[in-house]
Amino acid sequence: MFQTIIITDDSTTARMITKRCLEIAGFQNSSFLEAKNGEEALQMAKDNQVDLMVIDLNMPKMDGSSLLKRLKSSPRLNHIPVLVISSLVSEAKETELKEQGAFAALSKPITPAGLSKVLKSLSEQSTWG
Amino acid sequence: MNIQDAIVQRVTDMPMLPVVVSRLLEIIGEENHSTSDVVRIVENDPSLTIKVLRVANSAAFFRGHPISTLNRAIGLLGEKMVADIAIGSCTLQVLNRPLKGYDSAFGELWDHSLCSAISSREITLMIQNGVSPDLAFTAGLLHDIGKAILSEFLEGNVEKLIELWDQKQVEDYLEAEKDIVGTNHSEVGYLVAQHWGLPKPLCAVIKHHHHPNLSDKEYIELTYMVHLGDIIAMMYGSGTGSDTMAYRIDPEYQKHVPISKQGLAVLFLTVQEKFTDTKSSILASEEV
Numbered sequence: 318m319f320q321t322i323i324i325t326d327d328s329t330t331a332r333m334i335t336k337r338c339l340e341i342a343g344f345q346n347s348s349f350l351e352a353k354n355g356e357e358a359l360q361m362a363k364d365n366q367v368d369l370m371v372i373d374l375n376m377p378k379m380d381g382s383s384l385l386k387r388l389k390s391s392p393r394l395n396h397i398p399v400l401v402i403s404s405l406v407s408e409a410k411e412t413e414l415k416e417q418g419a420f421a422a423l424s425k426p427i428t429p430a431g432l433s434k435v436l437k438s439l440s441e442q443s444t445w446g
Numbered sequence: 447m448n449i450q451d452a453i454v455q456r457v458t459d460m461p462m463l464p465v466v467v468s469r470l471l472e473i474i475g476e477e478n479h480s481t482s483d484v485v486r487i488v489e490n491d492p493s494l495t496i497k498v499l500r501v502a503n504s505a506a507f508f509r510g511h512p513i514s515t516l517n518r519a520i521g522l523l524g525e526k527m528v529a530d531i532a533i534g535s536c537t538l539q540v541l542n543r544p545l546k547g548y549d550s551a552f553g554e555l556w557d558h559s560l561c562s563a564i565s566s567r568e569i570t571l572m573i574q575n576g577v578s579p580d581l582a583f584t585a586g587l588l589h590d591i592g593k594a595i596l597s598e599f600l601e602g603n604v605e606k607l608i609e610l611w612d613q614k615q616v617e618d619y620l621e622a623e624k625d626i627v628g629t630n631h632s633e634v635g636y637l638v639a640q641h642w643g644l645p646k647p648l649c650a651v652i653k654h655h656h657h658p659n660l661s662d663k664e665y666i667e668l669t670y671m672v673h674l675g676d677i678i679a680m681m682y683g684s685g686t687g688s689d690t691m692a693y694r695i696d697p698e699y700q701k702h703v704p705i706s707k708q709g710l711a712v713l714f715l716t717v718q719e720k721f722t723d724t725k726s727s728i729l730a731s732e733e734v
Binding site for chain 1: 549604605608612681682683684685687691692714
């Protein structure tokens with residue numbers, strides 16, 4: 318499950334914290350690709366077989382919302398589950414992001430426990446779906 | 447002047463702690479002190495008394511009648527909260543700063559320190575092995591003091607530090623710091639602790655909180671508690687930027703801090719609840 322994960326955030330520190338949280342949450346054997354903006358992430362998704370994308374909302378060039386829309390409108394990429402992470406995700410924002418195709422949205426700071434919970438629920442949905 | 451000499455000079459140039467803070471930390475470092483001893487220091491210091499009264503009269507605690515005496519404030523808040531306000535507000539000035547060298551925003555160091563302090567104290571209350579809860583709280587608050595100095599010398603190196611750790615060229619972030627500036631935040635923190643004349647148990651924790659097995663035998667339990675408290679704070683989402691979760695947990699910790707998985711889960715919930723309350727009380731004490 319989730320052999321290749323793309324982490325997208327313009328902050329090197331934020332990408333690193335996300336990666337450490339994912340490793341502690343049980344994904345220590347996954348391969349991580351890192352992108353600094355939506356454009357890079359989109360290209361990486363096209364060039365690799367990707368199992369999960371974790372994206373920040375506020376980024377230069379192409380922000381998280383635009384990236385999410387591009388991914389979900391592409392027949393080649395719309396199967397990739399997308400987890401959105403942002404500074405403050407209100408309930409309304411979470412609903413909006415889910416309507417756009419994200420499977421979950423988490424507020425920063427993220428924790429290994431928080432990630433583990435949403436990813437476990439995603440893997441259960443995949444198993445039953 | 448080389449970088450290590452510059453760091454030592456920077457520590458030497460740090461202002462000394464106010465007398466009341468030194469006295470407070472000295473009392474906390476004494477074996478068998480009680481929370482009442484901490485409260486007595488507050489009684490004798492007008493600025494600390496005002497801070498406590500501010501909290502007692504803040505929106506969170508106000509009961510319709512203004513509180514104007516310390517005794518009534520203690521009745522309302524409890525001795526433990528009064529001690530927390532005194533210790534927390536004294537360290538706030540030093541710890542409430544951004545750490546550019548760790549890519550850490552304003553407030554994160556203080557949040558992390560407070561969260562570690564609460565975790566460390568809750569561990570003492572859970573395992574009851576004779577370590578003073580106040581001492582564990584204070585040691586947790588001050589354990590990362592070295593970052594406040596080292597940060598400026600690490601500025602511009604965040605990506606390099608992350609790369610060293612990420613590519614497993616170093617054992618932990620302490621080693622990455624050492625690769626860049628020839629020392630680490632534990633060693634610098636120890637210099638600060640000595641400069642301020644902090645009590646021995648606090649010096650031991652500051653120096654060894656990432657390698658508690660190396661701590662003085664006398665303070666090894668306390669050091670393990672803060673080691674675990676520090677990790678719990680990071681797992682709770684309260685880190686200090688680029689070094690968040692870039693340290694290893696000592697595999698021997700359960701010998702010194704015997705907490706089950708279930709106990710850790712309870713600890714997480716307690717820390718979550720107490721962190722929010724204590725933080726808002728200490729911040730209320732600072733409002734003008």
